Amino acid sequence: xxQKQSSCSPTxxxxxxLSSLLxxxxxxxxxxxxxxxxxxxxxxxxxxxxxxxxxxxxxxRIRPALxxxxxxxxxxxxxxxxxxQTILAVLTELIHTASLVHDDVIDAASLRRGxxxxxxxxxxxxxxxxxxxxxxxxxxxxxxxxxxxxVGIYGQVLGDLCAGEIRQMRQQFVLAVDWDSYIQKSIWxxxxxxxAGCESAAILNGCPGTAHAALKEYGLKLGICxxxxxxxxxxxxxxxxxxxxxxxxxxxxLITAPALFVLQRQDAPAxxxxxxxxxxxxxxxxxxxxxxxxxxxxxxxxxxxxxxxxYAAEAREALRPLTPSLYRDTLESLSDWLLTRTK
Ligand code: FPP
Ligand code: MG
Numbered sequence: 001x002x003q004k005q006s007s008c009s010p011t012x013x014x015x016x017x018l019s020s021l022l023x024x025x026x027x028x029x030x031x032x033x034x035x036x037x038x039x040x041x042x043x044x045x046x047x048x049x050x051x052x053x054x055x056x057x058x059x060x061r062i063r064p065a066l067x068x069x070x071x072x073x074x075x076x077x078x079x080x081x082x083x084x085q086t087i088l089a090v091l092t093e094l095i096h097t098a099s100l101v102h103d104d105v106i107d108a109a110s111l112r113r114g115x116x117x118x119x120x121x122x123x124x125x126x127x128x129x130x131x132x133x134x135x136x137x138x139x140x141x142x143x144x145x146x147x148x149x150x151v152g153i154y155g156q157v158l159g160d161l162c163a164g165e166i167r168q169m170r171q172q173f174v175l176a177v178d179w180d181s182y183i184q185k186s187i188w189x190x191x192x193x194x195x196a197g198c199e200s201a202a203i204l205n206g207c208p209g210t211a212h213a214a215l216k217e218y219g220l221k222l223g224i225c226x227x228x229x230x231x232x233x234x235x236x237x238x239x240x241x242x243x244x245x246x247x248x249x250x251x252x253x254l255i256t257a258p259a260l261f262v263l264q265r266q267d268a269p270a271x272x273x274x275x276x277x278x279x280x281x282x283x284x285x286x287x288x289x290x291x292x293x294x295x296x297x298x299x300x301x302x303x304x305x306x307x308x309x310x311y312a313a314e315a316r317e318a319l320r321p322l323t324p325s326l327y328r329d330t331l332e333s334l335s336d337w338l339l340t341r342t343k
Contacts, residue, residue, distance in 0.1 A: 018060060021337055024330050025068040028081060028089070032064045035090045040137055050118060050130050054097055057113035057243075060343070062226070063096050063197055064089035066331070070201035070215050073327035084145055084204055091141035092197040095154070098134035099161050101127050106165065107252075114243035150200045157196045164188030173253035175274055177264040182257065183224060190230070191223025210321050217318035218331065225311035225338055231256035232304045233342070235295060242343050250295075251288050253277065257307055258300035259291075269298040305339070312339055 022029060036055045071085035101119075104112055105127045110120040119127035135158070142151055167185045198219035202212035233242060234249045235258050249256055255263065255277070263270050273294045281287030295301070312335040322328045 018337060018341070021330065021333055022065050024326050025065055025072065028068040028072075028086065029061055029065060031086050032061065032068075032089050032093065035086070036093065039090075040094075040134075047130075047133070050122070050126065051133075053115065053118060053121065054101060054130065054134075057115040059093075059097070059113055061093060062334075063092045063193060066194060066219065066222075066334070067092050067197040067201045069327045069331050069334075070198040070219075071205065073322055073325055073331060074202045074205045074207045074211050074215070076205060078323075078325065079327065082204070085201060087141050087144050088150075088197070088200055088204060091138045091154070092193065094134050094138040094141065095157065095161075096193060098131045098138065101131040101134065103165070105131075106169075107248075109245060111239060111243065111245055145204070147200075147204065150203055153196045153200055153203075157192050160188040160192035164190075164192075168254060171255070173255075173277060173280070175255065175263060175277055177260055179260065182255075182260060186224050186227035187220065190227040191220045194223030194226065195219035214318055214321040218315050221311050221315035221318060222335055222338065225308050225315060225335065228257050228304060228308040228311065229338055229341060232258060232301065232308065235292060236301060237342060247288065247292065250277075250282050250291050253280075253282070257304040258295045261300045261303040262295050262298040265298075269294050273298075308339055312336065 037052075040051050040055075067085065067089040068081065071081055071088070072079050075081065100112060101117075103109070104117040105119045105124045108119070109117050111117065117127070118130055138154075142154055145151075164185050164187075167181070167188065171181065171185070195216045196219070199212045199216035202215045205211075231249065234246055234256070237246045239245050250259060259273065262273050273291055276282050276287050276291045276294075282291045315335045316332050319328055319332055
């Protein structure tokens with residue numbers, strides 16, 4: 001395993017095994033997993049089955065790992081962890097999972113984490129309710145923390161998730177190149193929760209302002225990087241590796257970084273891509289294939305890799321004020337891993 005890389009691979013060969021990278025918080029993550037698989041089980045066997053469908057499919061657990069690493073990196077007793085930090089990690093994963101269950105309804109998706117989605121296996125109505133149940137469980141965890149500033153931070157995250165999804169819907173097939181809007185949407189959809197987890201871990205430790213500001217900035221930049229790579233994988237990945245359908249953003253008129261890089265030029269490929277989108281030809285398999293090859297032949301993939309790399313570097317830079325430790329090093333290495341991930 002390579003824990004540290006000086007540069008990312010534009011060909012996206014995964015050189016870093018996430019599980020080995022997260023070894024310093026392996027036992028903590030196991031506890032989070034136990035929580036997700038047992039503490040949520042309801043009296044109803046049917047609800048337990050639905051929750052099993054959602055959680056036993058796994059997931060990368062990046063968000064709880066960030067909370068645990070940030071917590072251990074800023075603990076008053078170096079490297080220690082409190083039970084409240086575990087609850088914070090659990091609630092962060094609950095919010096993420098709930099939002100994915102709802103997202104799959106919005107996208108009419110049939111595959112997530114390599115398994116049939118709840119909406120596909122049962123119905124949209126049940127998926128909405130299971131998502132709500134997970135948000136409710138997250139609220140109970142939040143109450144256990146008894147920390148009003150953290151309640152405010154996570155309240156903002158819930159609003160941001162909705163705002164991001166609404167922004168995305170309103171921008172379908174909107175061809176004006178607006179990078180600020182793309183980054184803002186990525187913050188709302190993804191980075192806001194990353195930042196909340198990292199910052200709140202420091203707040204629970206009673207850290208000085210500099211530490212939580214640093215971790216908030218790290219989470220924000222890492223989250224933007226994560227979403228950019230997610231958008232990239234929609235072009236370069238496949239449903240087998242991703243565990244969800246790939247190649248569908250453009251078909252739905254969702255114009256993300258790889259396409260934005262091509263559209264912002266005044267050349268023939270930009271005009272051809274614009275036409276395929278304007279006429280909705282991308283909604284057909286032939287039109288989509290054409291659009292995807294315009295983006296990859298037009299340098300959209302490489303430019304997106306570079307953009308993600310810039311945010312990863314900013315995330316690493318944000319960690320500087322933290323006291324050096326194994327946990328800070330692991331947070332740093334995570335930014336490298338993100339650039340090489342294939343799922
Ligand atoms: C997945 O991203 C989706 C999100 C990160 C956020 C979805 C948020 C909502 C549906 C709103 C949640 C509701 C409440 C009440 C807070 P993606 O669509 O880019 O990736 P994908 O390919 O994995 O679907
Ligand atoms: Mg989606």
